[in-house]
Structure formats: C-alpha cells, structure tokens
Amino acid sequence: MESKNKNNHSILRIEGLKKYFPIRRGFLQKIHGWVKAVDGVSFEIEQGKTMGLVGESGCGKTTVARLILKLLESDAGKIIFQGHDIRRFSEKEMKPYRKEIQIIFQDPFGSLNPRMTIGQSIEEGIRILGNKHATNRKERLETLLSMVGMSSDSSDRYPHEFSGGQRQRIGIARALSVEPSLIVCDEPVSALDVSIQAQIINLLKDLQDQLGLSYLFISHDLNVVGYLCNTISVMYKGHIMEFASSEDIFNHPHHPYTISLLSAIPDPDPDIKWHVKPSNGHIGDSDVVPEGCKYQDRCTIAETACLKDKMVFEKVRENHFVRCWKAAKNHGSSPD
C-alpha cells in the first residue's frame, strides 16, 4: 500500500497504441481493408488520479480499454504499466499484473454470472489472490460488500434479485476483490438512472480516496467526466484529439471537436439559451479514412491544408495538447 501513495508517478503510460481490425470480404475472406479502431493513441494516468476518455460511439474508447486489459491483442505501441511494457506479455508473464488492472462494465446485467450468487462471484477474486481460509474469505467478502454499500446478507442471492445500481456496486466489489491499483471504468454509469449515477460516481470517488486507486474513466457524458476526472482525453476515430486537465478542457477547449462536444451539454437552467455548435454530418464509416485530419469532413474550420497534411499533436501550453494545427496556431504555440 505504501508504494501506491507515491505521488506524481505515472501508473499507466500508453504510447502509440494501435489496433486495426481487418475487413474481410468475399468467398475467400480476403482482407479488403482495415478499420483503424485505435490509431496511435498515447496518454498517461498518474498514480491515484483519474483520466477521462470521452468520445462518441464507435470512436474506439472501449477498444482502448480492452487493449489495456489484454482482452484484445494490440498491433503496435507500448502499454507501460508500473514501469513494464506489458503489451507483448504472454499469459504467464502477465499473471502478476493481471489482478492489478480491473474493469467495471457498462452493462450491469451482463457483467454478473446469472448462475452464481453474489458471494461466489466476488469470492472468485479473493480465492485467486490466494486466500485459503474460508473464514478469512468470508470476512473479506463482508468488508468488500460494506465498502460498496451493500449489506452482507446479499451475498447468498443471485444477480436477478438486484437492481441495476446494486449490480453495478456488486461489479465494483468484484473488481476490488483482487486489490487492483488501476480500474478501467467502461461507461459504468451510462446504463443507470441519473440519481443512481450520482451515487455510483460518489462511491468511485470515495473508494479512490480510501484505497488510492487510479481510474481510466470511459464515458460519453462530459458532465460526469468533468466531475470525476483530473485529466481528459477527447477521442475521435481512433485518435486522441485533445488532452488537457479537466479545467482546461471545460474552460479553454481548443479543438473544434471538443468545442462542439461541450456545446452539446444540456444545461438544466431554462433561462439560459442553448447554443449547440454542431459538427457537420455524422461520424462516418471508420473504414473510409481520409488523408489528413480525421475530423476534416465534419469540421467547421477546415481548410484545404487539413485534407492532406497529417495532424500532429501540438502543445498549446503546459499539459495541454491538441491535434489541430489551426487551433494550435490561433493560441500561439510552438509545435511539440
């Protein structure tokens, strides 16, 4: 636990991570093209901090999560976790790191085995940690359940007896059962009611304070991300478009995509006029990737240069990067 309290130390660093899915067509299943689901993503999560990953459906957020958890093999790049590049680790080499990174899923209904009691589901992780004594395990199970705000008598029940929010709590307890240091939250509150969302988010925050956890928080809800995260990465078609601290993203967004995303947040105050600055059109097919900027066809400030030149990640100020030369120029910065 002591080592987890070291500050300003990155727990996970991703460099140029890539995952291309082949598009196969025809009788011989020849490879026709590639879906560049994750195309050179880099970011860093500090110990005990939360990074938000936002973007619309299909931009590759979940693929990033699955790559980090090694549920999918990545094609290129580095996944440096606690100083080791685990990207090409075999299952055996991965064993000591497996338990360190856990996941909370979006769907609270599918994330628990319907034929196992809550206790059995959570105990599985405790058992894998090597806790041999049944009484110790029972104690640990009760601690975990109380940590996530569930009563201990729920351990003999089956998932179908619980509501979505309760199941999400159980999912969190299951993730905590192996004492991880990083938890990937893949849209953990998107399937819940707003009132329950707040409870779960506060629970996640409390747990972070108690246990010194780091989170990679994936969401499409900017309000939630803004409340919970220290830094935010905005993703579009497999690229990180903008990376900055939470305050900077909300107060000084640079990338036109970020600006349009932020303008789409509804405000509950009826007196405030709501000005959405829409992107043009829809997110297109990922398999038709234009040259140049990936956002060109929807961008409101695109020029001819955007159609050809490859965009680079430019620094606009300390800890604020943007993948748009125009935005970077407007804010008077030097290329990274």
Added chain:
Amino acid sequence: MTENRSIQISNDNKRSPKKFPTVERFLEGWSVYKENLIGKIGLTLLIIFAVMAIASFFTPLIDPMYHPMTGVDPDISHSTSPSWRHWLGTDFIGRDILCQLLAGARIAFMVGISAAFMSIFLGTIIGMIAGYTGKVVDTLLMRLADMIMVMPTLLVVLILSSLFGQLNIWTIVLLIALFRWPGVSRVIRAQTLSLKERPFIEAAKVTGASHFRIIFRHIMPNVLPLSLLYMTFRVTSAIIIEAALAFLGFGDPSTVSWGMMLQWVWKTGHMFQAPYWLLPPGICISLLTLSFYMLGRAMEEVLDPRLRKEIAQE
C-alpha cells in the same frame, strides 16, 4: 386440500428466497411445466414405464417361471394366447410375455438413459471446448463432428457387429453415444460462443481465472439446462436405435429388450399368428419414445420463456 398445500409452498418460498435457490428454481420451473398438457401426459407415461421397469425385478420372485429370460412354464412348449396364468400369453418356448415386456422396459431405460447421458457428456465438453477455444481446435472438432454426423449410426453399428460378432449391450450403448454427440456439441458450441462474449466471462478473465475455471465454473452452469433438454431427445433416438438393432438380430442375445421380443416373434414365424405377442413391445417402444419426446418439449418451454404461452396471472 392440494391447492392449499401448493399455495403454502409458494408462500414459504417467497419468505426465504435465498435459502434454497436450486429448490426455488425447480419449483418455478415446475409451475410452468405443470401447465403443459403434453408435459403432463409425457410424465405420466414415463412414470408408468418406470413402475414397469421396477416391477420386472419382482416377477421371478413370485415364481421362477416368470423369469423373463430363463423362466419357462413347464406345461407349455409353444406360444399361447393370454390366460389367467399368463396375462399376455407366452412365447414359442412358454416364457411369459408380460415378464419380458417389464424386463424390456428396464433395458430400454438403461440403454436410453446411459447412451443419452454419455453422448450429452461428450457433446457438452466438446462443444464448450470448441466454442471457447475457437480457431484451429474449433475447426478440427467441428469437422470431426460433421463427419460423424453424416454417418448413419445404425449402419455403422450393423457393420461393426457383423465384423466383431455379437455385441454386448454396453458396447451398443457406447457406440450409440459415440455417434450421437455431434448434434449436441453444435448446440452447446453455439451457446458457448454467445456466452464467452458476455462481460462476466471477461471479468473472470481479467481477475485471472484459468481457462479451466472459466469453462467449468462459468460456462458450464449456463449451458447445462440446454444439455439436459437435449438429453431427453437423445434418449428417444438411443431407444429406437437399440430396438432396431435387436430386431435385425444384432442385439445382445443375453438381454430381453423390446426389439429382441420383436425379433423372436418374427424369427419364429408368429408375426401374423400372435398379435398378443407382436403388439405389446411395438406399442411400448412407441409410447416410451413418445413420452421422452413430450417431456423434452415441455422442458423446452420451461427453459425458453419465449415459447411459453400466456399463462393467466394468479
């Protein structure tokens, strides 16, 4: 009276739902099952046959002449029609047909259930491994399944028995099992394929559960109801195959099965002379396979809520 009792059970059940989840799930399934007419007929028939099979153990105790294989009525040396001494008559050497019929029920259950159990066991394991592992292993196992599936079981067993002489009843059971798993494994594989994409399997992987653990702790409990359903259909086919083999003269000569009885009728030329001898085993084969089939159909409805008819709320 009975109504009161059933209400009491369901009340108790609601009060302590977490005490016996298996019992609870069983009662829940039963309440759906008992609404099904086909299921009720099937189950009743099955119970009758089970009673017959159990009764077969006791007939030789009454009198040695009621032994299905060796018991011969000392006064009779040819086939006789039903009488008080022999309710269904006797066969060509004076053995009691009713006793043979009861013993046949025992053999039918034995063959049907053991062959079905073995083929389900094989099919479930192979299906889960193929579905979970995927890639080369999946392709190899499924092509093997395809090859076995296109082979006519009856013909293969016939060829084998003509090669190796008379087959023991357990060899026949084993052969039936070996040739009947592919259908099950395909279904289980499909189920596994959809299960393994579910988040709870990924969560187990992420916590570091072994493949073995994932297959047997997480996937198996979820496919088992389906395997059990297929088992009822496999019982039917196993009984029919055994009867056909026995009728064609490739059965185990030391057992009295219904197929064997039919073969004796035919071989001794009583086909059209002794309906009291021909009809009972024929009817029994049909009814037993029918009852297992009905049981399977009703169970299917329990397991798959989409097949349920609208049941009036209490």
